[in-house]
Amino acid sequence: MGLTIGIDVGGTKIAAGLVGPDGVIGARANRDTPADSVDGTAAAICDAAAELIAGHDVEAVGIGAAGFVSSDRSTVLFAPNLAWRNEPLGARVADMLKIPVVVENDANAAAWGEFAFGAAKNVQDMVCITVGTGIGGGVVHDGELLRGAHGVAAELGHMRVVPGGHRCGCGARGCLEQYASGRALVREGRAQAESGSLSAMQMLSVCGISDPAELTGPMITKAAAAGDPCAVELLEELGRWLGEGLASLATLFDPTLIVVGGGVSAAKELLLTSAETAFEKVLPAKANRPHPTFSVAELGNDAGLIGAADLARHPAPVPEKTRS
Secondary structure, eight states, rough: EEEEEEEESSEEEEEEEEOTTTTTTEEEEEOOOTTTHHHHHHHHHHHHHHHHHHHHHHEEEEEESSSEETSSOOOOESSSSSSSSEOOHHHHHHHHHSSSSSEEEEHHHHHHHHHHHHHTTOOOEEEEESSSEEEEEEEETTTTTTTOSSSSOGGGGGGGGGGOOBOOOSSSSSBBBHHSSSSHHHHHHHHHHHOOOHHHHHHHHHHOOSOGGGHHHHHHHHHTTTTOHHHHHHHHHHHHHHHHHHHHHHHOOOOEEEEEESGGGGHHHHHHHHHHHHHHHHHHTGGGGOOOOEESSSSGGGGHHHHHHTTSSSOOOOOOOOOO
């Protein structure tokens, strides 16, 4: 299959790109996301895609959407930041564009992008975890994206790590996302500053602010890169949680490679060193099993777009049948 379009639907922006079979993005188109309108979001998706289809021989469209996507890669069952509830997005967009459309969870699409064209392009088994405001991820096993019986597998950020811990946006308590995400990083940084910690106040000064409420994840990452002790400690603690969570995932999936992406991964070695140390410390039977290697994601914010476009080249899986 030749050219396809990948579309990454975020809570505020829709990013679309014309992608070749080599994973290279040609033309791009962007639209704002009318997050509170199902019809408006579908129209914006189609408008961006139509701009790219004009003058090109496009064979299919892949859409990456944050939320639960049905096993036939067509219906968005639930989206936390958009108005989709059992929304037949694939069929709706295909009917408007008159072209085949597949829908995939955005983190799965990003994982596939890294598998097909990025940091994991030379392996068959990988775990990709994206550490941003929250935590997303995807798993590829034996060259196939792991989607589960209902299409909602590999919600890596919602693995429970602290019984009775911090309340998560998913409704549960103690999810990994509440301890190893950008949101957790900022929460802990602000808490330290509000407690009157001298080191945290020094970190605020390095960041050029005085009000803890103004602190952001990128500020902490930049301060850590400059050597600020409090910021370094915060990132190391986040890395510890991440590494411990990844050790559990390694026991489940036995990957060759673990790819870490997302905004917080901009800390690179500051984060990965701490994560790998914690991973090695808590990995079960560590002396008697092969260990995966770690890598920073290569495709950045384009991973989901590229992955969605490539997944559009693959037929939807046949729904699982119950054994007789």
